Structures are given as C-alpha cells and as structure tokens.
Amino acid sequence: MKSRQLGLMHLVILLCLSVFAFSTHSAASQKDGLLKIYFFNVGQGDSIFIETPSGHQILIDGGPGGKVLSKLGGVMPFYDKNINLVVMTHPDADHASGLVEVLEKYEVENVVFSDIESEKALYLAWKELVEKEGANIIDPILGKIIDLGDGVILHIIYPSESLTGQRFDKTNNNSIVAMLDYKDLEVLLTGDIEVKGERAILIEGVDVDADILKIAHHGSKTSSMEEFLSAVSPEVAVIQVGAENRYSHPTEEVLKRLDDFGIKYYRNDLDGDIKITSDGNSFIIN
Numbered sequence: 001m002k003s004r005q006l007g008l009m010h011l012v013i014l015l016c017l018s019v020f021a022f023s024t025h026s027a028a029s030q031k032d033g034l035l036k037i038y039f040f041n042v043g044q045g046d047s048i049f050i051e052t053p054s055g056h057q058i059l060i061d062g063g064p065g066g067k068v069l070s071k072l073g074g075v076m077p078f079y080d081k082n083i084n085l086v087v088m089t090h091p092d093a094d095h096a097s098g099l100v101e102v103l104e105k106y107e108v109e110n111v112v113f114s115d116i117e118s119e120k121a122l123y124l125a126w127k128e129l130v131e132k133e134g135a136n137i138i139d140p141i142l143g144k145i146i147d148l149g150d151g152v153i154l155h156i157i158y159p160s161e162s163l164t165g166q167r168f169d170k171t172n173n174n175s176i177v178a179m180l181d182y183k184d185l186e187v188l189l190t191g192d193i194e195v196k197g198e199r200a201i202l203i204e205g206v207d208v209d210a211d212i213l214k215i216a217h218h219g220s221k222t223s224s225m226e227e228f229l230s231a232v233s234p235e236v237a238v239i240q241v242g243a244e245n246r247y248s249h250p251t252e253e254v255l256k257r258l259d260d261f262g263i264k265y266y267r268n269d270l271d272g273d274i275k276i277t278s279d280g281n282s283f284i285i286n
C-alpha cells in the first residue's frame with residue numbers, strides 16, 4: 001500500500017471542504033468489518049457497488065438496461081430496498097439507464113450528479129425520479145468530501161467547478177471522478193473521462209496516486225494516457241467492458257500501456273463480476 005502525500009492541492013481542498021455524513025443506517029448483508037467493492041458485469045457499461053464495513057451502501061452508475069437490479073439482488077438482502085448514496089458519473093445510457101431502474105425500485109437517500117441542462121429523455125427521467133424520491137442532492141466539485149461512515153471517504157476530484165445549468169454535446173469529459181479512501185486503500189473511479197479530463201485533473205495538481213484504478217471509458221484508447229497512468233501508478237486496474245462490444249473495447253493500445261506499466265488488470269467481459277474486499281490495509285480480488 002502506498003501512503004498518500006499531502007501536496008499543495010490538499011491545502012486547497014481543506015479550505016473548500018464540504019462534508020456530508022450519512023445519518024441513517026441501512027441493513028447490512030454481512031457486518032464483518034470489511035469494505036467490499038463490486039464491479040458488476042452489466043455488459044458494455046459501468047456499475048460499481050460499495051458496501052462499507054457497517055453496511056452503508058453506495059452505487060456508482062447503473063450500467064445499461066436493468067441488469068443492475070439482479071446484480072443488486074445478489075449482494076443485498078431481499079428485504080433491503082434502501083441505498084444510501086447513488087452517483088451518476090455522467091448521463092450516458094451505459095452508465096445511467098440502470099440508475100433509472102434503481103430509483104424506481106429502491107429508496108435512495110442521497111444522489112451525486114452534475115445538474116446539467118439536457119432534454120435527453122433518459123436524463124429527464126432520472127431528474128424526475130430524483131425529485132420524486134426527495135433525495136438529498138450533492139453537487140460534485142473538486143474538494144468535496146463525502147463521508148460514507150466507518151472511515152470510508154469518497155473524495156470528489158473532478159469536475160473542478162460546478163456544472164449546474166451548463167449544456168454539453170458530449171459528457172464523457174464531465175464525468176465525476178472520485179477517490180474512494182479507506183485507511184491505506186485508495187481506489188480511483190474515473191467514469192468515462194478522456195485525455196482532456198485526465199489532463200485537467202493533473203493540471204489541478206490533485207494527488208491521484210491509488211492502489212486500484214477503474215480504467216476510464218471502458219479501455220478506450222482516448223483515455224488512460226501514459227502521464228495519467230504514471231501519476232495513478234496502481235497495482236491493479238479494473239476494466240468495465242462488455243463481451244464482444246461494438247467499440248472493440250478495451251483497445252490494444254490501453255492493454256499494452258497497462259502491460260508496460262506492469263499493472264495487472266481485470267476485465268468484466270473475461271472475469272465476470274469483480275469483487276474487491278479490504279480491511280483498509282490489504283485487499284483481495286475475486
């Protein structure tokens with residue numbers, strides 16, 4: 001495990017610190033003191049489920065369609081219909097359409113998303129459901145700290161400013177990027193950012209050093225540039241990708257870069273659901 005060094009950026013982060021702490025507890029399937037992170041195999045898309053040691057539940061993206069519901073059913077008790085926090089990294093269907101299904105079926109206490117302007121049907125459906133749910137809405141901005149309980153923290157490191165009310169043709173480079181932090185374990189979650197987003201993060205001087213990296217944009221060659229991989233320098237990478245997808249993700253270029261850096265990687269298309277379990281000092285993957 002690597003220790004995190006306090007850089008200049010951290011002083012800035014502390015100055016604009018915002019803390020959200022969960023006040024309620026949801027049922028835990030197993031309270032064994034371990035952090036669990038599931039990278040669900042939902043086809044071509046992202047969906048990450050986190051359970052803190054005392055059972056707080058967080059869902060980051062919902063993948064395409066409704067596969068996420070059966071995945072959640074596999075890791076949550078059947079009677080548990082409550083999720084503490086849902087993050088929509090960006091509104092593309094391969095991340096967001098499953099979240100609409102989740103909002104319809106589960107009670108969600110907190111949501112994190114950039115409240116951009118868009119008339120796309122999927123996004124409007126999401127917004128309507130969030131409103132109906134009455135969930136607490138958290139605007140993601142660099143420096144925001146979301147306390148998940150048990151010493152598990154979600155640090156928002158991108159975007160660097162609020163995108164509320166803005167319009168975009170494409171939203172990959174507006175994806176929420178967050179560092180999940182539990183004691184000595186750091187997991188960098190990157191949505192679909194591309195080189196533009198990676199550069200912006202590096203220019204801000206954010207410490208992105210992590211043990212585990214969720215590879216951006218399903219292993220597209222327009223992401224995971226060498227400078228970014230070098231700065232993150234993970235031991236392990238996870239590629240959320242569907243079998244035989246039409247984009248030929250992950251690309252040979254990105255796989256070669258990972259090999260060159262000696263980063264071991266796991267892929268949903270070959271490995272199925274990927275589960276990481278950690279006590280905050282070491283982790284196992286299965």
Ligand SMILES: [Zn+2]
Pocket residue numbers: 045046092094095192217218
């Ligand atoms: Zn995507």
